[in-house]
Amino acid sequence: MTPPEAATAGSGAKADAPELVILSGNEAIARGAWEAGVRFASAYPGTPSTEIMEALAKYEDVYAEWAPNEKVAIEAATGAALAGARALATMKHVGLNVGADPFFSSSMIHMAGGLVIVSADDPAMHSSQDEQDNRTYAKFAKLAMVEPADADEALQYIKAAYEISERFGTSVLFRTTTRTSHAQGVARFGERATPAGPLLELERDPSQQLMMPHNAIPRHAAVEQRLLDLADFAETTALNRVEMGDTRVGIVASGAAYGYAREAFPQASFLKLGMSWPLPKRLIAGFRAQVEKLYVVEELDPFLEENIRLQGVVVDGGKDILPLCGEFSPGLVARTLSAAGVPGVDESLLLVVPAADEDLPDRPPTLCPGCAHRGVFVALRRLRAFVSGDIGCYSLGALAPFNAMHCSTCMGAGISMAHGMARVLDEDADTKNRPVAVIGDSTLFHSGITSLLDVAYNRSNVVTVILDNRTTAMTGGQENPSVGKTLQGHDAPLVDIPALVRSLGITRVREIDPLNVAETQAVLKEEIASDEPSVVIAVSPCVLEYRIKRPAYRVDPDVCTGCKVCLRAGCTALSLYRNGDGEPRVEIDPAVCSGCSVCSQLCRYEAIRPPLTDDGKDA
Amino acid sequence: MTDRPIFNILISGVGGQGVVLASYVLSRVALAEGYDVKQSEVHGMAQRGGCVTSHLRFGDKVYSALITPGTADVLLSFEQVEALRYVHWLKPGGLLVYNSARVNPVTVSSGAVEYPEGIDERIAEAWPNARKVDAGALAARAGTVKAANVVMLGAMASALPFTPEMLESVIRKSVPPRTEDVNLAAFQLGLEVAVPA
Numbered sequence: 001m002t003p004p005e006a007a008t009a010g011s012g013a014k015a016d017a018p019e020l021v022i023l024s025g026n027e028a029i030a031r032g033a034w035e036a037g038v039r040f041a042s043a044y045p046g047t048p049s050t051e052i053m054e055a056l057a058k059y060e061d062v063y064a065e066w067a068p069n070e071k072v073a074i075e076a077a078t079g080a081a082l083a084g085a086r087a088l089a090t091m092k093h094v095g096l097n098v099g100a101d102p103f104f105s106s107s108m109i110h111m112a113g114g115l116v117i118v119s120a121d122d123p124a125m126h127s128s129q130d131e132q133d134n135r136t137y138a139k140f141a142k143l144a145m146v147e148p149a150d151a152d153e154a155l156q157y158i159k160a161a162y163e164i165s166e167r168f169g170t171s172v173l174f175r176t177t178t179r180t181s182h183a184q185g186v187a188r189f190g191e192r193a194t195p196a197g198p199l200l201e202l203e204r205d206p207s208q209q210l211m212m213p214h215n216a217i218p219r220h221a222a223v224e225q226r227l228l229d230l231a232d233f234a235e236t237t238a239l240n241r242v243e244m245g246d247t248r249v250g251i252v253a254s255g256a257a258y259g260y261a262r263e264a265f266p267q268a269s270f271l272k273l274g275m276s277w278p279l280p281k282r283l284i285a286g287f288r289a290q291v292e293k294l295y296v297v298e299e300l301d302p303f304l305e306e307n308i309r310l311q312g313v314v315v316d317g318g319k320d321i322l323p324l325c326g327e328f329s330p331g332l333v334a335r336t337l338s339a340a341g342v343p344g345v346d347e348s349l350l351l352v353v354p355a356a357d358e359d360l361p362d363r364p365p366t367l368c369p370g371c372a373h374r375g376v377f378v379a380l381r382r383l384r385a386f387v388s389g390d391i392g393c394y395s396l397g398a399l400a401p402f403n404a405m406h407c408s409t410c411m412g413a414g415i416s417m418a419h420g421m422a423r424v425l426d427e428d429a430d431t432k433n434r435p436v437a438v439i440g441d442s443t444l445f446h447s448g449i450t451s452l453l454d455v456a457y458n459r460s461n462v463v464t465v466i467l468d469n470r471t472t473a474m475t476g477g478q479e480n481p482s483v484g485k486t487l488q489g490h491d492a493p494l495v496d497i498p499a500l501v502r503s504l505g506i507t508r509v510r511e512i513d514p515l516n517v518a519e520t521q522a523v524l525k526e527e528i529a530s531d532e533p534s535v536v537i538a539v540s541p542c543v544l545e546y547r548i549k550r551p552a553y554r555v556d557p558d559v560c561t562g563c564k565v566c567l568r569a570g571c572t573a574l575s576l577y578r579n580g581d582g583e584p585r586v587e588i589d590p591a592v593c594s595g596c597s598v599c600s601q602l603c604r605y606e607a608i609r610p611p612l613t614d615d616g617k618d619a
Numbered sequence: 620m621t622d623r624p625i626f627n628i629l630i631s632g633v634g635g636q637g638v639v640l641a642s643y644v645l646s647r648v649a650l651a652e653g654y655d656v657k658q659s660e661v662h663g664m665a666q667r668g669g670c671v672t673s674h675l676r677f678g679d680k681v682y683s684a685l686i687t688p689g690t691a692d693v694l695l696s697f698e699q700v701e702a703l704r705y706v707h708w709l710k711p712g713g714l715l716v717y718n719s720a721r722v723n724p725v726t727v728s729s730g731a732v733e734y735p736e737g738i739d740e741r742i743a744e745a746w747p748n749a750r751k752v753d754a755g756a757l758a759a760r761a762g763t764v765k766a767a768n769v770v771m772l773g774a775m776a777s778a779l780p781f782t783p784e785m786l787e788s789v790i791r792k793s794v795p796p797r798t799e800d801v802n803l804a805a806f807q808l809g810l811e812v813a814v815p816a
Contacts (some may be wrong), residue, residue: 020650021650022646022647022650022656022658070789084661132631149682150657150682150684179659179684179685182659182660183658183659183684184646184656184657184659184684185655185656185657185658185681185684186650186655187657187716187775256683256684258682259682259683260682260683260685262682263682263683274786298795329683329685330683330685330687331688331690333689334687348689348690348710349687349689349690351688351689351690351710351711352689353688353689353707353708353709354707355688355704355707356703356704356705356706356707356741356745357704359735360703360704360735361700361724361726361732361734361735362724362726363633363669363670363700363701363724363726363729364724364725364726366669366725381720399725400725400726400731401729401730423741433809434642441745548664567728567729567730568729569724570728570729571728572722572723572724572725572728573728574728575727575734576727576733577724577727599624608780
């Protein structure tokens with residue numbers, strides 16, 4: 001049984017909403033943005049940020065959209081703020097790299113409406129390719145940063161972020177992590193601040209909004225003054241608070257790390273920073289003066305620590321004790337700080353119980369039963385192709401048993417990296433070394449089109465496989481230009497991917513059924529052998545998102561030889577057992593099987609059979 | 620308010636087993652009983668057939684959404700290997716409630732390794748305070764195997780500072796329409812296995 005959909009955000013939009021509710025941090029950000037009177041919101045999905053826009057889209061009086069990428073999302077939100085609306089853009093941490101250009105620009109121009117940009121960072125890389133610490137972006141772009149520690153703070157602080165944005169004329173970086181975005185907590189609802197009237201005209205002020213050098217030069221000076229004003233504000237805002245306890249130990253913390261430290265050292269004194277850039281110099285110095293030892297507890301980079309030290313404040317412990325990598329927990333903070341001599345630890349967190357799991361089988365993520373990506377990766381493995389991958393469910397093609405992806409970095413890079421490889425590989429190199437780029441529909445729209453244009457324009461013999469499953473699958477099935485619907489349920493035109501590819505100048509365009517392994521393999525083999533840019537488009541809707549469940553296949557135990565070739569399909573519906581004679585045989589769990597037939601195409605003995613026909617006969 | 624120490628429940632299972640609903644019910648009961656509540660699980664790539672854990676904590680004031688190994692009051696495991704994998708998260712004397720179900724990881728389905736035998740014996744040795752539940756069979760008896768997660772809630776109920784009636788009322792409101800009766804029957808069967816007559 002699954003939980004009722006939108007039990008929180010949906011009901012939260014009603015006037016009779018309960019006072020206290022349990023929300024995820026992301027749902028709380030959406031609620032807080034709605035209460036702040038946000039009119040416009042744009043995002044590209046990315047774990048752990050996705051649910052903010054999904055929740056916000058359900059509120060009335062808010063326009064919310066999926067943009068093709070984060071750069072577009074920030075630019076659109078900047079435009080909406082310039083036009084006078086409170087605007088929101090949300091993304092995962094690496095999404096801000098894509099949006100960095102307009103993020104910096106947003107710091108330079110004056111907007112009539114507040115602009116908040118949410119970056120959801122992913123310490124421990126639960127679902128990411130790096131664990132960059134985006135707090136540095138706030139310093140780099142010279143704007144204000146707000147960090148909530150839990151769901152209630154997320155709801156209240158985003159409202160404060162809009163106040164800061166409009167009062168100081170700055171865009172605000174609202175920084176969360178996986179444990180503040182996805183963790184649920186008790187939050188307090190408020191009322192929506194209704195935006196004043198319809199926006200009817202665009203104010204024209206090029207000196208503040210058109211950043212050519214003659215305007216940008218004075219704006220830079222204004223930005224530097226703004227930072228000083230923000231630092232003054234940081235001294236007194238309620239977002240930053242001192243919680244005095246045992247004066248032997250003072251801890252500076254923000255975000256989820258505050259909660260871990262608070263439980264590990266329940267009696268200690270805390271300076272809890274909810275506005276973590278620019279830093280309140282006098283508040284920090286005053287706190288330092290009241291405690292014997294000062295520790296900074298922060299995940300990832302020593303962002304607070306270094307900037308506090310730069311103010312001449314003595315820090316007794318930070319990244320010399322605590323790890324730079326991964327996420328923290330109460331136990332980790334308790335163990336590391338108490339080992340360094342910090343008194344007052346909660347002893348119950350120091351208990352070390354050995355794990356019993358050394359020999360237990362790993363349970364890595366894998367392609368869903370019925371997933372059409374499976375046929376493509378079976379074919380690519382058989383061809384021993386070099387596969388330049390990208391970001392999406394199909395990244396799982398890198399894992400056993402496929403092992404059919406050899407590089408993958410950031411969104412859209414698969415095609416352009418393959419182009420670089422193809423351009424330097426000698427013509428006499430074996431075709432198996434000719435790179436094949438693999439990219440999904442949503443990632444193609446995000447940042448693959450310009451890469452494909454590079455291949456087309458500069459004529460490299462890259463084969464690009466577009467896995468069009470008609471959704472943004474890895475983040476949970478969001479709408480995109482290959483779906484025909486928008487985030488808020490309106491009809492939208494479908495991108496004609498073959499026509500798009502041809503319009504770039506690529507003439508070799510093949511369309512395949514990825515669940516037909518032999519055809520897929522034959523087409524890929526031909527295209528790899530060709531000397532031109534080539535695109536192979538595999539259209540097959542996501543089984544999860546479109547709830548595709550075909551009748552299950554079955555194994556004839558008298559024909560199965562136990563050769564295990566079918567297991568190379570890497571499908572969790574298949575398993576080995578031993579028959580009465582102790583011989584290995586394969587069986588299919590009909591509750592799990594989605595009837596895609598890829599395993600039966602791999603079987604050399606026709607032991608894996610289609611479902612029985614309606615009258616009970618073998619098909 | 621009386622001083623109520625933090626109660627930690629770790630739920631472990633495999634994507635699709637209903638870990639999220641179980642956490643949803645427990646957190647809403649805790650809120651209704653006036654507790655501060657925090658709950659954390661990871662979405663994203665972990666959902667694709669990987670293991671799923673949910674940390675649920677309630678008390679007068681909860682700061683951290685994460686439990687620390689060695690401090691869980693209850694470990695609720697929906698799969699036997701996932702029970703053994705997390706048993707060291709229990710505090711001394713804590714209760715393990717686990718489903719005897721076996722869900723093959725892809726490492727087993729692809730023939731790379733075999734599903735380990737003797738998990739029950741290893742659990743019994745590692746953690747005597749354990750209840751084993753055939754949640755799938757009980758759920759089927761109640762009307763649908765999909766209610767195995769609700770059977771598990773029943774099987775752990777006696778370890779919670781909540782009444783079964785409180786859990787029942789939240790389950791009724793949390794499950795899809797027209798599945799209330801089958802889920803409450805599943806919950807009842809779980810309660811019965813936990814307290815043998």
